[in-house]
Amino acid sequence: xxxxxxxxxxxxxxxxxxxxxxxxxxxxxxxxxxxxxxxxxxxxxxxxxxxxxxxxxxxxxxxxxxxxxxxxxxxxxxxxxxxxxxxxxxxxxxxxxxxxxxxxxxxxxxxxxxxxxxxxxxxxxxxxxxxxxxxxxxxxxxxxxxxxxxxxxxxxxxxxxxxxxxxxxxxxxxxxxxxxxxxxxxxxxxxxxxxxxxxxxxxxxxxxxxxxxxxxxxxxxxxxxxxxxxx
Amino acid sequence: xxxxxxxxxxxxxxxxxxxxxxxxxxxxxxxxxxxxxxxxxxxxxxxxxxxxxxxxxxxxxxxxxxxxxxxxxxxxxxxxxxxxxxxxxxxxxxxxxxxxxxxxxxxxxxxxxxxxxxxxxxxxxxxxxxxxxxxxxxxxxxxxxxxxxxxxxxxxxxxxxxxxxxxxxxxxxxxxxxxxxxxxxxxxxxxxxxxxxxxxxxxxxxxxxxxxxxxxxxxxxxxxxxxxxxxxxxxxxxxxxxxxxxxxxxxxxxxxxxxxxxxxxxxxxxxxxxxxxxxxxxxxxxxxxxxxxxxxxxxxxxxxxxxxxxxxxx
Numbered sequence: 001x002x003x004x005x006x007x008x009x010x011x012x013x014x015x016x017x018x019x020x021x022x023x024x025x026x027x028x029x030x031x032x033x034x035x036x037x038x039x040x041x042x043x044x045x046x047x048x049x050x051x052x053x054x055x056x057x058x059x060x061x062x063x064x065x066x067x068x069x070x071x072x073x074x075x076x077x078x079x080x081x082x083x084x085x086x087x088x089x090x091x092x093x094x095x096x097x098x099x100x101x102x103x104x105x106x107x108x109x110x111x112x113x114x115x116x117x118x119x120x121x122x123x124x125x126x127x128x129x130x131x132x133x134x135x136x137x138x139x140x141x142x143x144x145x146x147x148x149x150x151x152x153x154x155x156x157x158x159x160x161x162x163x164x165x166x167x168x169x170x171x172x173x174x175x176x177x178x179x180x181x182x183x184x185x186x187x188x189x190x191x192x193x194x195x196x197x198x199x200x201x202x203x204x205x206x207x208x209x210x211x212x213x214x215x216x217x218x219x220x221x222x223x224x225x226x227x228x229x230x231x
Numbered sequence: 232x233x234x235x236x237x238x239x240x241x242x243x244x245x246x247x248x249x250x251x252x253x254x255x256x257x258x259x260x261x262x263x264x265x266x267x268x269x270x271x272x273x274x275x276x277x278x279x280x281x282x283x284x285x286x287x288x289x290x291x292x293x294x295x296x297x298x299x300x301x302x303x304x305x306x307x308x309x310x311x312x313x314x315x316x317x318x319x320x321x322x323x324x325x326x327x328x329x330x331x332x333x334x335x336x337x338x339x340x341x342x343x344x345x346x347x348x349x350x351x352x353x354x355x356x357x358x359x360x361x362x363x364x365x366x367x368x369x370x371x372x373x374x375x376x377x378x379x380x381x382x383x384x385x386x387x388x389x390x391x392x393x394x395x396x397x398x399x400x401x402x403x404x405x406x407x408x409x410x411x412x413x414x415x416x417x418x419x420x421x422x423x424x425x426x427x428x429x430x431x432x433x434x435x436x437x438x439x440x441x442x443x444x445x446x447x448x449x450x451x452x453x454x455x456x457x458x459x460x461x462x463x464x465x466x467x468x469x470x471x472x473x474x475x476x477x478x479x480x481x482x483x484x485x486x487x488x489x490x491x492x493x494x495x496x497x498x499x500x501x502x503x504x505x506x507x508x509x510x511x512x513x514x515x516x517x518x519x520x521x522x523x524x525x526x527x528x529x530x531x532x533x534x535x536x537x538x539x540x541x542x543x544x545x
Contacts (some may be wrong), residue, residue: 002411005415005416008417009419009420009422010418010421010422010425011260011422012422013350013418013423013426014422014425014426014429015425016426016429017423017426018426018429019428019524021430033423034423035359036394036423037423037424037427038355039356039359039360039391039394039545040416040420041355041396042352042354042355042403043352043398044349044401045347045348046348046351047404048347048348048349049348049403050402052344053405054405061437066333069336069337070336070337073337073338073341075339076337076338076340076342077341077345079350079433080341080342080345080346081348081349084346084348084349084352084405086350086354089277091269092275092376093278093376094269094272095271095272095375095376096375096376097273097275098246098273099372099373099375101373102375102376104372105349105353105372106350108281108282109264109281109282112349114306114307114310115342116346117314118310118311118314119313119317119342120339120343121524122314122315122317122526123317123524124343125339125519125522126322128516128519128522129519129522130322130324131323131516132351132513132519132520133325133520135509135512135516137511138507142460146485149499149502150498151505152502152503153505153509154506155506156503156510157506157510157513158510159510160506160507160509160511161514164511164514165514174277175264181257189317190503190507192465192506193465193469194338194472194500194503194507195470195503195508196445196469196472196502197468197469197470197472197476198472198476198503198504198505198507199498200440200443200444200469200472200473201476201477201501201504202474202504203436204436204473205442205480206432206436207432207436207437208246208437209429210429210432210436211429211432214425214429215429216424217421218425218429226414226418227414230540
């Protein structure tokens with residue numbers, strides 16, 4: 001029961017959804033199930049939050065190294081949750097002034113908006129922008145024109161990088177506007193033609209991979225998602 | 232005292248001094264809002280605040296028709312300083328792992344988990360699940376605009392009990408006993424994903440990509456000869472690029488002889504793709520970095536003013 005029923009649920013759900021695609025009358029079922037899927041995903045975020053709380057509290061109670069940061073995580077988590085769920089600072093809607101919860105939760109000026117604008121976004125954007133340094137550093141150490149393939153990769157990256165900067169465009173600005181040797185034109189040509197061709201082949205490969213993986217799951221060949229323990 | 236500690240103390244004191252001097256000189260880091268009074272039909276009034284440019288605070292005129300007032304906003308000013316501190320804390324990782332970075336990282340983990348939960352709660356759980364199961368409660372408290380003109384409520388959809396039950400089963404994962412029950416909603420998740428993706432990827436990524444590659448190799452239109460040649464070269468490059476790359480991915484034949492030579496061209500095409508993707512990604516990250524630096528130098532330090540939002544400062 002612990003392992004067979006999940007297999008049946010996955011198989012039936014998947015094949016029904018595939019089947020609905022071929023029967024016009026049942027095409028709406030897919031949209032409905034997609035909505036259920038999104039609801040479950042939202043509930044899964046609650047599970048994720050609960051799990052984060054559980055792990056952080058364990059870290060604090062056992063005084064493991066870095067437990068102070070776990071406490072900060074919990075405070076940030078609870079504060080954001082309370083402010084967001086309570087719609088703190090959300091102004092009423094003009095048409096329905098007596099409904100205190102009617103305004104959008106992310107309205108400009110609300111507490112949740114403040115957290116997004118001044119905490120979440122700066123942290124997320126800066127975290128990702130750090131990658132610019134790490135990519136550059138990794139590229140400097142790893143990129144060597146040892147053979148034809150590496151040279152092609154290196155030259156293309158160099159052209160695209162230069163072609164997307166003012167300096168790169170300035171370097172070949174003395175050439176006529178429609179000349180293919182201008183760095184900006186070369187970049188555009190590479191992105192629109194060579195890159196499209198390579199990406200198309202990769203996309204076809206990915207699609208084939210996803211289709212075969214999906215079939216393996218639906219036919220019960222791949223059962224890794226059920227796990228191995230009995231818990 | 233260690234030399235590195237001394238260096239840090241000097242850096243912190245100099246930075247603090249610079250910030251204090253600049254704040255006193257220019258009022259940097261301040262955020263201004265335009266306060267607008269809203270009058271409801273029932274006569275109730277309240278104010279809403281929208282971001283405004285600092286320069287408008289100087290042309291404050293209480294007799295304006297819109298009754299809009301530009302004033303300093305303390306919550307948003309604190310927000311700007313908070314965002315600047317967090318940005319610098321994250322950047323400090325470039326120097327090495329340190330307590331400031333770890334603190335910012337801990338805040339990020341907590342805030343992002345709660346952020347996803349709040350967004351999911353209001354957009355999916357309330358607006359979709361609760362609305363379909365308890366329409367009267369939701370309409371009376373949260374979504375009054377969904378009430379019909381005759382005072383009617385949306386119909387109850389009992390089918391939505393399925394995601395509710397599955398959701399509760401999913402949360403059993405956190406329970407000390409009976410965690411295996413969460414496999415059922417997980418199986419639904421996996422099955423639905425597999426079913427939907429199977430068809431979607433077949434249509435959008437497999438069939439349509441092949442369809443887009445079946446194009447004329449020799450273009451003959453009413454345009455000029457040069458344009459026709461250019462379009463033909465473009466199409467040939469695309470078709471040859473896709474075909475040779477696919478040959479490289481095809482492992483049912485041994486890559487020797489002709490197949491080896493074709494797949495080698497495929498590798499070159501893929502190398503160009505990877506190079507272009509690398510360059511594109513790097514530029515994306517650099518743009519993000521430029522955005523953060525612009526925030527620090529424009530919104531916080533007021534050293535630059537590209538959008539002419541202030542009369543004072545830079």
